Amino acid sequence: MAVVERLGQIGKLLIGVWIAGVAVAMFLVIPQYEGLGNAGRIVIMHVPTAWVSVLAFAVSALFSGLYLWKRRPEHDHYALAAAESGFLFTALATVTGMIFSQVVWGIYWNWDPRQTSIFVLLLIYAALFALRSAIDDPARRRQLSAVYSLFAFVTVPFLVFVAPRIADSTLHPNCAFIQGSKCDGITLEVGMIGLLGDRKIQLLALERQGDVVTAEVKVSEPGLTSETILRPSYDLAAGEMVARPEFPGLRYQLGLEAVDLRANTALLNIEAPGTGLLENRRTLFTFLASIGGFTALFFWLLTLRATLLDAQWALAQRGGSRV
């Protein structure tokens, strides 16, 4: 027992040193991302906290199921501890995402599908805590919250992985990690209107000079507050983009990825800085170290909180009060 405890202490000390190392690497080891500068470093914290929150909610659902099966208070304590940790990590992912959003989109919160879905997830788990605090009878509280937790977890994969990817309009840089559904851009015929991210765009004209084709694109801000003309271009001979102007007020660029002059169409896309950032080895290893560190931190928080809940329950049993 003493050996296990000693190993646990060493493990916790390692978590402290490991995450401190990740923090140092985040600022000093990994390179800046093209177009994002130092703001892009936040991804080393943002994505792992989001992933760990999914793990935490899964653990909460697992222990909720175990409680319904075995009816042991310890399982309920672990389920609650995991849900609380998941909520904490989701909040961390949301805050770091908001900071990134302010730097890149120029606004902390713009109800992007990714932001909306994470907000709904926070509300769902906040409702779990409200439910628990509203029921006095411990057995009933445990049973109802276990059932709720299982249903809540059903929404997690949809809200975290599916909803933001099926949304028609998101500025969230999914392409940085997964070549997802909305990384393909939009093909427009001259004169046509479409949505790219949350910007309305209209292809006004295609002009060819030698091998270079320039598209004239009218970009409207969300709410149509202002309009700008951008001119991305494409080299037909080299088969690559040439000019990639930035969206007004954003670090994102408008790219002309392909042109069909016979059909008079152009493939326009958001060129998100950070796309493919994990191709850099130092970034990838720091990112993986961050995931490992935050996962270990989650398990520490889980056992710590569950131990406290066990102690609270034991004290309440001794005192004859309800907790």
Added chain:
Amino acid sequence: MNGLLEAGTAIYVAMAVALSVWIGIFVYLWRIDAQARALKRELQREREQRPLGEGDAPRASVTRVGRSEGEPVEQSSRG
């Protein structure tokens, strides 16, 4: 003060702030963890040392129903 936010030094300042926050959280967690383990040990020891008292033993009460008229109600209790 402005020197801290210059391009060359700002990243070190940001790193120092992030590290300080993490060290603060870690120390706080470490202390709570130590106290939680001490509390757990104390409760464990108390549970092991406490003699079985009046309130600790399980109780049961059985009442036979459907008895015949005049037959006394049979009750048994343990503890």
